[in-house]
Amino acid sequence: MRAGLVLVHLLAVGLLALPDARGIEESRASWANPTVQAELRAWSSRLSAVGWQTDPTTLRNDVLAVATSWNATVTTLRTPVQPYEDLLGVRQRWRMFVVPHRYPAKLHVDILEDGRWRTVYAARSPDHRWRGAQLDDVRVRAMLFRYGWERYRREYRAFARWLARRAGEDFPSAERVRIRWWGYRTPSPREVADGDAVPGEFRQTADVALARFR
Amino acid sequence: MSAASSRPARWWASWVRLLDTREPGTALALFRIVTGLSLTYALGSMLAADLVEVLWVDLAYGGYRSLEGRWLVRALGGATGAVVHTLVAITLLAGVLLTVGIVARGAALVAGQGWLALTTLNPDAMCAYDPLLTNSLWLLVLADSTATLSARCRLREGRWTSDRLVTAWPRYLVIAQLTVLYFGTGLSKISVHWTPGGGFSALYYILQQPSWQRADMTWLASVYPLTQIATAVTWLWEVTWPVVVLALWLRRHPDRGGRLRRRFVRLPIRTVYVAIGLTMHVSAGALMVLGPFSAITLAYYPCLFRAPELERGLSRVARRRPAPAR
Incomplete structure (x- = not known):
């Protein structure tokens, strides 16, 4: 009996661990992200170099078709053991640091006081640390990593509203709060060595009057 | 009985014999202690940063977004502050x-269901751990x-450590889980930056991402x-981790x-893989x-060793006389 149950557990873990491509299939909006576009360009160029002629668009379509078909197979295989995962939470999808995000974004929060904007929080800045204990926590970092992507714009807006409410409480004399992302491309080792400036721009700006929160 | 039909029977008998193996419970005790401490830290840090309400409570009760939660949360009345x-x-x-x-199995079941209910409340704030x-x-x-290194052992035997034997198969499952973790994460690394074609530049660029870095990494x-x-x-170590299981077998x-x-x-396959793992987790913890x-993962490591090996290692660390080999 025990030997059978242990075998069932191992079988279940094995099936649940089958790599799926759910992320590829479900987040089609993310294909437009520059990091994903750069990966497609890099892979299509390397595959073409070894004789498999392709381009980023063809490769994207091929990957999507394979991912859709593979996901259907994996879902079928997992069906008998899915209740085991659902009940006990023994999830086995370990997608960690799959792709370096070459076009990340840093959260910035500014407040308008006496007609002048002042930065109160900037991600990873030692000088602007308003609510740093919360915003720099690992769980919030994971959340903000996701919210920098366009597909999470609704959730980002919800979090921006929460931040605006907190800013209204913490800065009683502030008139407005501005929450936005500084999007940029991470520098290559050569660019760092040459001292090249990293190009970037602010985007997804939420500019909120604070009077409504008082 | 034919040879063909007796072979599965022999395999099954070996499997049953393997699962009947008994050994001192040091490795599983260390796994329990580090896992318990990690859980306590994970929740304690959430409370210390005043994040429970923000991330896990529904918008209607003080959070920032609408949350549904699993059956347990729904059965208790939803993601309210009190629940x-x-x-x-x-x-x-x-x-x-x-x-x-104390009551470790019951505590693990309650903790597991509680942790699952809490961490799945807000999928956007989920971490890999x-x-x-x-x-x-x-x-x-x-x-x-x-069996050892526990209050239950102290109450039962009047001391904190014991040689009482426990079944070894849960330790084997711990090793299997660690293998699935490392092998799975290795297989999922699909970026060109993890390959020679991308110049093995993945870690450099990952450490430039602001999301996880502790400080500027230029x-x-x-x-x-x-x-x-x-x-x-890192990549080779992850995708070849199953070789450790083969070596142990x-x-x-x-x-x-x-x-x-x-x-x-x-x-010394296990020694090499463990040394790389320790270096990788300690470096990742220092830089990111x-x-x-890292603590939750390293809790699995003692289970890669049999009790006598662990006791010899612990004795060496404590500068005590090495325990006699069993």
Whole structure:
């Protein structure tokens, strides 16, 4: 009996661990992200170099078709053991640091006081640390990593509203709060060595009057 | 009985014999203690940063977005402040009981369900260590982890340590889980930056991402070749981790002979893989903000060793006379 149950557990873990491509299939909006576009360009160029002629668009379509078909197979295989995962939470999808995000974004929060904007929080800045204990926590970092992507714009807006409410409480004399992302491309080792400036721009700006929160 | 039909029977008998193996419970006790401490830290840090309400409570009760939650949260009345704080308190208490080793199996079950209910409330705020910790807690439901280094041992035998034997198969499941974790994460690394075609530049660029870095990491450009070596080693180490299981299996019966077995017995495969793992997790913890991920993963490492090996190692660390080999 025990030997059978242990075998069932191992079988279940094995099936649940089958790599799926759910992320590829479900987040089609993310294909437009520059990091994903750069990966497609890099892979299509390397595959073409070894004789498999392709381009980023063809490769994207091929990957999507394979991912859709593979996901259907994996879902079928997992069906008998899915209740085991659902009940006990023994999830086995370990997608960690799959792709370096070459076009990340840093959260910035500014407040308008006496007609002048002042930065109160900037991600990873030692000088602007308003609510740093919360915003720099690992769980919030994971959340903000996701919210920098366009597909999470609704959730980002919800979090921006929460931040605006907190800013209204913490800065009683502030008139407005501005929450936005500084999007940029991470520098290559050569660019760092040459001292090249990293190009970037602010985007997804939420500019909120604070009077409504008082 | 034909040879063909007796072979599965022989395999089954070997499987049953393997699962009947009994050994001192030191490895599982260490797994329990580090897992319990990690859970306590994970929840304690959420409370200290005043994040429970923000991330796990529904918009209508003080959070920032609408949350639904799993069956447990729904059955308790939804993600209200009272429900979520009660779940946090119960899970935290279970984590403490698990660490000290009282009613450990029950505590692991309660902690596992509590942790699962809490961490799945807000999928956007999930970390990679959440499901790993849930898996650890389920393995601790299956294991007798309080035979030694526990309050239960102290109450039963009047001392903190004991040689009482426990079944070894939960330790094997812990090793299997660690293997699935490393092998799975290795297989999922699909970026060109993890390959020679991308110049093995993945770790350099990952460490430039603001999301996880502890401080500015542009200085890594001056040691870029080292990050390339680290990338290659990390990826190879992950995708070849199953070789550790093979080595452990072959070393189990060194007397059986065979060229492959002799080679595996001679090579320090486990030592090399553990050393790389320790270096990788300690470096990741030093350079990046990953919460208790390294601790939760390293809790699995003692289970790669048999009790006599662990006791010899612990004695060496404590500068005591080495324990006699069993």
